[in-house]
Amino acid sequence: xxxxxxxxxxxxxxxxxxxxxxxxxxxxxxxxxxxxxxxxxxxxxxxxxxxxxxxxxxxxxxxxxxxxxxxxxxxxxxxxxxxxxxxxxxxxxxxxxxxxxxxxxxxxxxxxxxxxxxxxxxxxxxxxxxxxxxxxxxxxxxxxxxxxxxxxxxxxxxxxxxxxxxxxxxxxxxxxxxxxxxxxxxxxxxxxxxxxxxxxxxxxxxxxxxxxxxxxxxxxxxxxxxxxxxxxxxxxxxxxxxxxxxxxxxxxxxxxxxxxxxxxxxxxxxxxxxxxxxxxxxxxxxxxxxxxxxxxxxxxxxxxxxxxxxxxxxxxxxxxxxxxxxxxxxxxxxxxxxxxxxxxxxxxxxxxxxxxxxxxxxxxxxxxxxxxxxxxxxxxxxxxxxxxxxxxxxxxxxxxxxxxxxxxxxxxxxxxxxxxxxxxxxxxxxxxxxxxxxxxxxxxxxxxxxxxxxxxxxxxxxxxxxxxxxxxxxxxxxxxxxxxxxxxxxxxxxxxxxxx
Numbered sequence: 001x002x003x004x005x006x007x008x009x010x011x012x013x014x015x016x017x018x019x020x021x022x023x024x025x026x027x028x029x030x031x032x033x034x035x036x037x038x039x040x041x042x043x044x045x046x047x048x049x050x051x052x053x054x055x056x057x058x059x060x061x062x063x064x065x066x067x068x069x070x071x072x073x074x075x076x077x078x079x080x081x082x083x084x085x086x087x088x089x090x091x092x093x094x095x096x097x098x099x100x101x102x103x104x105x106x107x108x109x110x111x112x113x114x115x116x117x118x119x120x121x122x123x124x125x126x127x128x129x130x131x132x133x134x135x136x137x138x139x140x141x142x143x144x145x146x147x148x149x150x151x152x153x154x155x156x157x158x159x160x161x162x163x164x165x166x167x168x169x170x171x172x173x174x175x176x177x178x179x180x181x182x183x184x185x186x187x188x189x190x191x192x193x194x195x196x197x198x199x200x201x202x203x204x205x206x207x208x209x210x211x212x213x214x215x216x217x218x219x220x221x222x223x224x225x226x227x228x229x230x231x232x233x234x235x236x237x238x239x240x241x242x243x244x245x246x247x248x249x250x251x252x253x254x255x256x257x258x259x260x261x262x263x264x265x266x267x268x269x270x271x272x273x274x275x276x277x278x279x280x281x282x283x284x285x286x287x288x289x290x291x292x293x294x295x296x297x298x299x300x301x302x303x304x305x306x307x308x309x310x311x312x313x314x315x316x317x318x319x320x321x322x323x324x325x326x327x328x329x330x331x332x333x334x335x336x337x338x339x340x341x342x343x344x345x346x347x348x349x350x351x352x353x354x355x356x357x358x359x360x361x362x363x364x365x366x367x368x369x370x371x372x373x374x375x376x377x378x379x380x381x382x383x384x385x386x387x388x389x390x391x392x393x394x395x396x397x398x399x400x401x402x403x404x405x406x407x408x409x410x411x412x413x414x415x416x417x418x419x420x421x422x423x424x425x426x427x428x429x430x431x432x433x434x435x436x437x438x439x440x441x442x443x444x445x446x447x448x449x450x451x452x453x454x455x456x457x458x459x460x461x462x463x464x465x466x467x468x469x470x471x472x473x474x475x476x477x478x479x480x481x482x483x484x485x486x487x488x489x490x491x492x493x494x495x496x497x498x499x500x
Contacts, residue, residue, distance in 0.1 A: 001487075002454050003461050005447065007480045008045050011465040012038055014477035016053055018469075023057055028064065031057065032143055032174075035197075037468060039169035041461065042195040046450045049219035055200035059177030062201070065144050066151045072180035074160035078105045079427070081163045082150065083123070084170055086112035088237035091165060091188060092123045097235075097416065098423040099163070100130040107157045111138040111146050111171060122237060147174025159183060161427060163206075168196040176201025184430070186228070189216065193365060193446075204430065206230045209342060209370040214438045228426050229434035231374050231414045234324070234346045241325035247312050248286050253396060255356070256330035258290030258320075261297030262453055263339035266360065271337040274358055276308050277389065282396050287314045287334075290326065296458045327351040331402065332395050335368060335381070338449060342371035345380075349413045352406035354395050357381035358388045364441040374434075376412040 003011065019034035035054055042048060081099055083092045099106045108127045127133045134157070138149045150172055154162060162179070165188045166172050176185065176198060185202040192212025199220050207213040207229050216222045248254050255278070264271040279285055287310075291297060301316050308314070320326050324347060327333065333348035335341070335357040345368045348355050357368045361383045368381045382388040395402050414422075422433045453459050466474055466485045475482040483490065 001462060001484060002457070003465070003481065003484070005045070005047055005451055007478070007484065008041065008451075008454075008461060009047055010478045010480055011461065011469075012041050012048070012051075014465075014469055014473065014481075015041065016051065017477050018473070019057060020053065023060070028061055028144060029142075031061065036169055039195065039197065041465070043168050043191075044450070044459070044461070045447075045454070046194050047447055049195055049215060050199050050221065051195070051197070052200075054197060058173040058197060059200055062147065062151075062174050062177035065148055066175055066178035068178060069155055069180050072155070072182050073158065074180070074182045075105075075158045076160045078107070078157055078159040079161045079163065080107045080109060080154050080157055080159045081165070082109045082154070082172060083165045084111055084167050084172065085165060086110040086123050088122045088235070088239065091190065091232055091235075093126050093235035093237065094232055094416075094419060095163060095165065095188070095423070096123070096127050096130070096133065098420045100133055101420045102424050102427070104132065106130070106133045107136060107153070107159065108133055109136045109138065109150065109153050111140075111150070113139075122239070143171045144174060146171040151175035151178060154179065154183070161186065164188065164198070164202065165190065166196070166198060168194060170198065173197050173201060186427075188230075192216070204228050206426075207436070208232055209367055210437055210439060211365045211367060211370060211441070213436045214441055217438055218441065219443075224436060224438070227432065227436055228430070229432045229436055230419070230422055230426055231371075231434065232346075233414045233416055233419055234343060234350050236324050236350075239322045239325065241329060242320065242322045244288065244329060245286075245315050245317065247315060248288070251284065252286045253282070253284050253332070254286050254288060254330045255332045255334050256288045256290070256326060257334040257336060258288075258323075259336045259339075259341045259344055261291050261294060261300070262458075263336040263341065265452055265456065265458070266338045266449070267452070270358065270360065272304055274337070274385070274388065275314065275334075276304075276310070278392055278396075279308070279310055279313050285313070285396065288317050288326075288330065289314065290317050290320050290323070293318045300458075323347065324351070327353055332356060338363060339365070340367055340381075342367045345371045346413060349406075349409035352403075352410045354402050354405035355380055355409065356388070356392055356395065358385070359383050362442060362445060364443075364445055372409055372413045374412065374414050374418075376408075378408070378412070380409070 015034045015037045019031045022030035127135050136153045140146045140149045162183050162185045168191055186204045186206050187202045188206045189212050204226050205216050207227050208231050213227050305314050327347045328351045333353050333355050337358045338360050349372050359366045359381050425433050
């Protein structure tokens with residue numbers, strides 16, 4: 001038995017109420033515990049994109065744990081970049097290069113452990129190339145201590161601007177609300193399709209596509225003048241190629257695809273049916289799929305391979321730290337569906353690899369063209385299966401067409417010098433350098449897509465919510481969840497009472 005959308009919202013409301021109650025009792029750690037649970041469930045389903053009560057609570061906590069600075073004087077020649085990820089395949093490299101190119105003094109701050117981890121150490125190596133970048137690694141363990149250390153590191157540098165690359169529920173929220181207003185705060189909107197916290201602590205959102213900007217206006221209550229479009233390019237992380245499976249021989253054509261498993265799911269299993277059609281039609285194709293290993297996903301993939309008889313033809317290569325090189329060595333990239341990935345599409349384009357992309361009709365976040373087509377406009381994706389398969393056939397059998405399409409994609413995308421100039425002018429003017437065109441989004445489609453994982457049984461939120469709240473608080477704050485969990489026992493008790 002699974003929770004309905006209404007019951008999921010009620011569960012988030014219960015966690016929120018617990019957080020607010022804990023704060024009233026001045027139990028900050030408990031309040032943060034319940035906020036974290038709000039973010040976990042909220043980001044699984046994304047039925048809301050902003051939580052004003054949690055935002056206000058974060059502002060209060062930030063002011064409680066950090067001493068306000070009076071008469072703060074910002075240095076107009078200093079900028080702080082806070083990068084919570086500190087990994088080479090997000091946007092750390094791009095922003096380090098762009099900010100260094102401004103000629104200003106930069107402090108790069110991260111809270112991510114970097115010891116003995118090449119993926120993260122590589123980012124610091126990049127920052128060390130520049131004489132105008134100072135590096136600060138926060139090593140505190142608790143959220144509050146991290147927030148306080150961030151506050152101290154940022155304010156002691158006396159910047160005029162702060163660029164944030166945060167996770168959806170970042171410890172940076174424990175200092176944003178207390179920072180001097182003289183510091184302009186910009187959030188890089190990486191998770192534009194999900195709930196994230198920090199909207200009440202920032203001044204501007206750095207968007208990378210029209211979809212995210214539309215969501216920010218429609219669901220996060222930001223005015224258009226507070227949105228700055230900064231489309232990005234994928235950086236070469238310089239990680240060595242780890243190789244392909246032995247099945248990828250020289251006479252095979254390699255199609256690569258990848259992303260979070262949830263991005264491949266809909267009622268009709270459209271993505272998986274298209275893969276099956278391709279592999280059964282063209283025997284020379286080997287299909288590689290990269291994704292993080294999760295039990296439900298791994299099980300579904302194994303069942304797909306077995307049921308379709310695709311052993312040695314469809315290969316799950318799990319997570320690849322050498323993702324840039326994977327694109328460099330494949331022949332074609334196929335985007336996931338119904339949800340694609342903008343960074344993956346860009347990695348294909350920068351490596352001059354053609355893209356196969358299918359979207360169901362009415363998809364509101366068709367991000368392939370949005371992510372790539374900045375210097376030229378043309379069609380990449382299809383919402384008709386026949387057209388999609390026609391494109392697949394042409395790419396598979398015609399090498400010259402594959403090459404020309406890859407070059408066309410490369411020419412259309414943002415280049416490093418364009419990105420650097422956009423960043424520079426954006427921070428100088430606080431004006432968007434690209435037009436922001438808001439468009440209608442059918443959020444019911446998005447709600448149903450996220451909820452599908454619960455509906456189809458890939459996850460079950462009810463026991464998770466019930467175990468966290470316990471019977472009494474569940475009854476008190478989320479009664480629908482309580483009764484659904486205990487419906488059988490309630491029915492039996494009623495029957496027993498009637499029979500007596």
